[in-house]
Amino acid sequence: MTKLQAFEVGYNSLTGVLSEDHFAKLRELESLDLAGNSLALNVSSSWVPPFQLHEIRMQSIMVGPRFPAWLRLQKELEVLDLQNASISDAIPSWFRVLCYNIPILELSSNSLTGNPLEFKQLKHSQIASVDYLLRYRYISLSSNKLDGSLKPFPLDISVLDLSHNFLTGHIPQLEVGQTSVVRSLFLNDNRFTGTIPEDLCKMEYLSELDLSNNLLSERVPLCLGNLRDLEFLNLANNSLSGQIPSSLGNLWGLSKLLLNGNKLVGKLPASMQHLRNLKILDLGDNELKDIIPAWIGERLSNLMCLRFQSNNFHGPISDTLCQLSQLQLLNLAHNNLSGFIPHCFNNISAMVLGIDGGYKIFSDEIFQDIKGGREVEYSPERLRFVKSVSLSANNLVGEIPDEIMELVQLQVLNLSQNHLTGRIPEKIGNLKQLETLDLSMNALFGAIPESLSDLYSLNSLNLSHNKLSGPIPSGNQLQTLTDPSIYEGNSGLCGKPLPNNCWEHKSPTKNGPIHDDKGHSEFDWSWFYAGIGPGFAAGLSGVLGILLFKKSWRYAYFKFIESACDKIWVKTTRLRRNFR
Secondary structure, eight states: OTTOOEEEOOSSOOEEEEOGGGGTTOTTOOEEEOTTSEEEEOOOTTOOOSSOOSEEEOTTSBOOSSOOGGGGGOOSOSEEEOTTOOOOSBOOHHHHHHGGGOSEEEOOSSOOEESOOOOOOOOGGGOOOHHHHHHHOEEEOOSSEEEEEOOOOOTTOSEEEOOSSEEEEEOOOOOTTOOOOOOEEEOOSSEEEEOOOGGGGGOTTOOEEEOOSSEEEEEOOGGGGGOTTOOEEEOOSSEEEEEOOGGGGGOTTOOEEEOOSSEEEEOOOGGGGGOTTOOEEEOOSSEEOOBOOTHHHHHOTTOSEEEOOSSOOEEOOOGGGGGOTTOOEEEOOSSEEEEEOOTTGGGOHHHHTOOOOOOOOOTTOOEEEEETTEEEEEOHHHHTTOOEEEOOSSEEEEOOOGGGGGOTTOOEEEOOSSEEOSOOOGGGGGOTTOOEEEOOSSOOEEOOOGGGGGOTTOOEEEOOSSEEEEEOOOSGGGGGOOOGGGTTTOTEEESTTSSSOOTTSSOOOSSSOOBOTTSOBHHHHHHHHHHHHHHHHHHHHHHHHHHHHOHHHHHHHHHHHHHHHHHHHHHHHHHHHHHO
16 A cells, blocks of 8 residues: 555554554555554664654564664654553664654653653744644653753743653752643652742743652742642652641632642631632641631532541641532541531432442542541542541540441441540441441440441451450451450450451341350340349238238237247347356
């Protein structure tokens, strides 16, 4: 097919090896799309292609391990996609010049080494309009092994993703005299140091900014509040200090705010109540000291994930949180919260009805939560399906509200390390989706409900260090949880997997009474105790009735009493005399 201009077979199930012979006569080929197949490209390092391609899409096919030398001859490239192409090589110097004029460059998820590419502004002949740049200039070299410092980059790039590398030094200042069209900037998971440059605030079109997992320090710039188009701000896991800037309350379009894993102090700025579109708010692992403001539940009605873990929040858990009907993940663990667990949690319909918020997933977002006493990272794909409540390591008191047992979509429930009392609710078996249950280190007493064995998805259980008693229920999923440590610290418990067997040698049935070793049930003993009082009254009435109506018996009875009294008097008189 010598006249062929576009060959596009991407995302099929094609296999095999492509050689130079496949392309020998395709002199007019302009677009080649082989992405998403199980193909391998096997050409020599000296191959001279007969074509000049405008688009090359070879995502997830075998191109490496060497950087393809034949690209050096492709002078008209507009799109180059070699994502996950098994290239383990240094970026050659000739490509560092060639890449200046490639509007769409995708080289992520390889093992490229060397210094990061230095980008130049596109030639005027390639710039159709600002709208073109906003839509099309895309550079991604994420998930490689690039090191060294990053040079200032031109502001005609719409999306720049250099995340998950080994870049060091400071985040560069912007080039002077340019109009910024940057919409998405991902520099996360590198080794950048220093402060967040205020030049970033000049990117007026910026909608996504991710600087997480670096070594950045000092304060969050106040001017970030000027980025009115910002929808996603992730500064997590740095060493940022000071207070949360009140100017962030100006970001009315913000849907995700992640500031966790820093050294932020003080209270939550009241201006944050204006973030009505916020879906994810993670302020965990800081040094914030505040009550949980009522406006979180009253104003941030779109919240799906709320994480304040490991701070110094104090006071009661606000009942207004129950107004967050779309809430799927609530983590207030490791704070100084006190008071009772709200009884209104059953108003959170996302955990009752399983409503899926269906929010937009941003590129590389990872969300952390506590599951089974350990930190768990949820991928973007799974986060939207997680339903979790963690209130562990606080000073909460009172009983576990029955209303929590109505959160039938709940997968994680962690109430450990509090001062909770009372019994484990009998309706715990309603939580059919529960995978993790941790009620350890409280003061719960009584028997473990038999309905716990109805939790078929349960794979992590901890009831240790309470005051529970009686036999451990058996059957179904509980038979797979054989670690005795999940019940330790409850001296009254017995049965498998604990070494002490129950004295009745029989576990309680789900609906039947408990029998003792003589065959008597709790039902029998309750009737016995109930009959003692009426029996005594009936016997006494019979004796008094006979003495009242039987004259001879009455005389004999009182004569017996009088004779007994005389004998007692005589004996006591003799004892007194002997004593004297």
